[in-house]
Amino acid sequence: MDSMDDKGITIDLSVQGMSCTACAARIEKTVGKMPGVEAVAVSYSARTAWVQYKPDQIQPLKIMEQIGKIGFKAALPEHAKEGFEKERSLLKLRLIISLILTAPLLTAMVQHLAPFAKIEMPSLLTNPWLQLGLATIIQFIIGLPFYIGAYHAVRSRATNMDVLVATGTSAAYLYSHYLVFNADRAALFAHEVPLYFETSAVVITAVLLGKFIEASVTSRAQSDASGYSKLLNTVVRVERAGVMMDIQTEFVRENDYVIVQAGQVIPVDGIIASGESEINESLLTGESVPLAKRPGDPVWAGTRNDSGALRIRTTAAGHSTMLSRIVDLVRQAQRSKSMIQRQVDTVSAWFVPAMLMLSLGTFVLWITVADPGNWTMAFRCAVAVVLAACPCALGLATPISLVVASSRLAKRGIVVKEAGALERLAQLDMLVLDKTGTLTEGKPRVSQVHTTFGSRQGLLRLAAAVEASSTHPLAIAVRAEAMQAGLVPPAATDFEYTTGKGVEAVVEQRKIGVGNASFAATKHWTFASASIRSFAEERQQLGETVLYTSDNNKVIGAISFIDAVKPYAKAAVTQLRKAGVTVIVATGDHPAPALNAAQIAGINPTQVHANMLPEDKLALVERLKEQDYKVGMAGDGWNDAPALAAADVGMAMGDGTDAALTAGHITLLQPRMTAIPEALLISRLTVRNVRQNLTFAFIYNALIIPFAACGLLQPWMAGTAMAFSSVSVVGNAIRLNARLRKAAVQPS
Structure with missing residues (x-):
């Protein structure tokens, strides 16, 4: 299978005739010297060779011929199992x-x-x-x-x-x-x-x-x-111009409508256009409980449609699906x-x-x-x-x-991108956790709205306009609350984002801002009423997160949010502590909600770091590494990307999104806290073996x-x-x- 890379094209080949790992090393050495070959990796246990090459300088046939000249037989991957069995x-x-x-x-x-x-x-x-x-x-x-x-x-x-x-x-x-x-x-x-x-x-x-x-x-x-390959459908039923037809999966195009009956495996990534069902994602994410899905909800290739028929608008098919990307990463x-x-x-x-x-x-x-x-x-x-x-x-x-361990982890929704990460994970003794989306559900909802200027609906309407294009969980919660109230946010322009703090935009010829206390201080906002500060302090003491809303640099109200700590977070922290791992919370949130979440999860309050920007988290990880700790970082794969990359082991807490696969050394497809100590245990058993x-x-x-x-x-x-x-x-x-x-x- 060929795939394009910024350094050239990569191809996987099956290799027959290897007698030991020295043969794999010889193939690597020989192919690596060929003009146009950028990189090569040969696995004796998998009987495969991965080659990255420049197509304008060399072709796969030439690589296969060179492997044949040194006594082995190379073939395309579709013939791998046939060749190995022969x-x-x-x-x-x-x-x-x-x-x-x-x-x-x-x-x-x-x-x-x-x-x-x-x-x-x-x-x-x-x-x-x-x-x-x-x-x-x-x-x-x-x-x-x-x-x-x-x-x-x-x-x-x-x-x-x-x-x-x-x-x-x-x-x-x-x-x-x-x-x-x-x-x-x-x-x-x-x-x-x-x-x-x-x-x-x-x-x-x-x-x-x-x-x-x-x-x-x-x-x-x-x-x-290779169990994931069993989830890849080859033929699907597609509706085009009102006509039903069965075609190969690789010929399905974006925005095609795919029909999936009850009991079938979903063949594409997409959005449900019509129909309701329960989707079993256990084979993909390790989550055993089927999830109810309705029109507008995303679904993924490799998951099983347990009940009703679905009509799905395709967003990715064939080698572009998240399932195929997971197969490639494994x-x-x-x-x-x-x-x-x-x-x-x-x-x-x-x-x-x-x-x-x-x-x-x-x-x-x-x-x-x-x-x-x-x-x-x-x-x-x-x-x-x-x-x-x-x-x-x-x-x-x-x-x-390592083959056994990586396949077992993948079946539990834990994708390891490199063998070295598994080895480093086994040595972990310090884990830095982001709060939102990692320690907590990452799906906050609006708890209270306080305003001294106009109505509650008016404040929500302005805040939703400013947060219209943000993907931050708090922004999503504001928009959801406005939608539930039946509000239609006005158009906003001239957005100015400050990562981890807030956003300002022009709404109805007024400069409206939404942000945390640090953002308010940086922008020198003034408060229209002392009651806003009192409201914020009261809600924060209850463990809620508070965002202020300003109108032309004057704070006119505040919105508080509840984000529940994940189920079994305390059990996961207990398991990590028993394994000799110290757990730290690093969050951009206010200290009060951070301490509240830490207390519920059983994390020592002295190990809570609040009001941290992405660069602060990066500095914390680097400081711990300088103290000779083996540091892991678990975050949502977006704002935490610098810290995830700097940690000895970066663990991106996925939520079924493709973006989670691009961050960190390990991706947890189902963002359950127990996946972290589970991965740690598996890594230690593997290294011991x-x-x-x-x-x-x-x-x-x-x-x-x-x-x-x-x-x-x-x-x-x-x-x-x-x-x-x-x-x-x-x-x-x-x-x-x-x-x-x-x-x-x-x-x-």
Whole structure:
């Protein structure tokens, strides 16, 4: 899928043939050097490549050809699942054949074990020529992809798991091949000459088994991660010029009318033109309670129409919908790399060459120091070192866990835009909350109107005119109150906005202003009556927000607003405190309503900062970071944008709007407070799982390789252990999925 970016065009490709994360790094390095390619990111776990390129310098076909030249196959994303399943099916076929051909060779392996050395085996199964034939088929037919992968890696001056497998198994096979043709015939058929055909065969079979299990669980993880794609309708019913027709979703135009029957998934973003229904948005936002929708209400692609038929005026369709943008953001997070992953990639880059050198060193030490002249023992230990080395366990430790976590978060309406944000979130110990729309519902309503000049309706009429084009929640509340009173605001001109304070405009040839106390002081407004100040103080003591209204720089009245604290806000704050996170409120509102909201939510009054402009919030975040706190910022994604960007983790509290997706590092599609501690818990479980994987991978290599070098492991044992170390890491990452299902913070 192509998409335009200010730096060029981006395309997602599926990639087949990767054997480990070193292959992904090689593709990144090769494609990144191509003229016209601006950026590239390859995910081994997702089997995808994301490329940003200049269309006037290079085309996707050229990029795909270059990937093919280094031993992989690139395809467009619509063929990704088909290609991955084809690759997995071929892997399964190779595994089955390898198991069948390896079974007879296991008899020779049994004879190498002391407890079974005296057991008589059928002479046919232990015949060296049969072993040679079976091992040759496994080595050069079943194992051919390992050689191809190793060839392309070495040709690119790189190494990967294929190099280790091809080197180790070839050494075992060729050594045994040499003995078959050069050893004493009597000793050979009397089984007095140790052959290692079973070693190469068992290792290849074990590696194939490990890769098949890995591919299967990865496929399951990818299926979970791409669950949003199941919500994308391909065919919709559209009404054009009174005629009903079924067309592809991508051909739906803005302002088309789409008909959605009860029980169907809504295919477009739009506004309900007619009909009423309950809309289930759980698959998109994580909110389980269906919402009643009426004409004029917005709806989103991917949500389900539970009851009545709807006629929807389209505002976005196809790749422009919020659902498609969420899918893109989830993919972006899965292909990005955390700091841990970057460090692991650095280690993996030199791991294989180091293991090959260690194997050579092991051979030299055995033949010269440990057991001089014993070529068989030296060879066996050197091969065991190569077969024991496992860069895949290291490479898989992080990405699969992040794929599982990002998909689980997305299903809860929490969209993570980069893997690093998840890692930083786990370290959070300070959270700055905006009040309106974050701690409170963000949907204030007018509580009282006080005026000393004219009527209540007259004041509302003027205030609504000044607030006619503002998107601030208080402005929306003023307009709603005026509409409910049946008032028609006059036209206003010459608007002058001061962010976070107020607005002035010319209405009926008078300069009318609406703003808070700070705005009134800045504009040097005078008060027509002391009763206005008394009204403001009284309402603020009750925890309400107050805006003053002026006429030609004279305050003629005030409007107070109630904004309820969100349900379960206190439960969320309690959960955050238990997790070791200090919660701070930073708001542009007056201290009294800010303190009232904080008290209801259980936040310490000393942690409340009122009368703050956007730049003040930014300064607060930067000051906390200078004090070595890991700072999170949660805001509405508009006025809080500078602070969201500056925080270690910026969390934009969405309300089902597309704009929320553009702010912060994490977007909470449903602005529920419990989503914050829930995301924190999931991030900590994920980082813990990654660390468990890395710990196992390092311990495995730290223990197994010395055992192999010291001659305490047979080569086939080392190879089998290597294969299953990757499986265990993948299995632990998949186990994370079960834990994350239980990670929702339950309100109390």
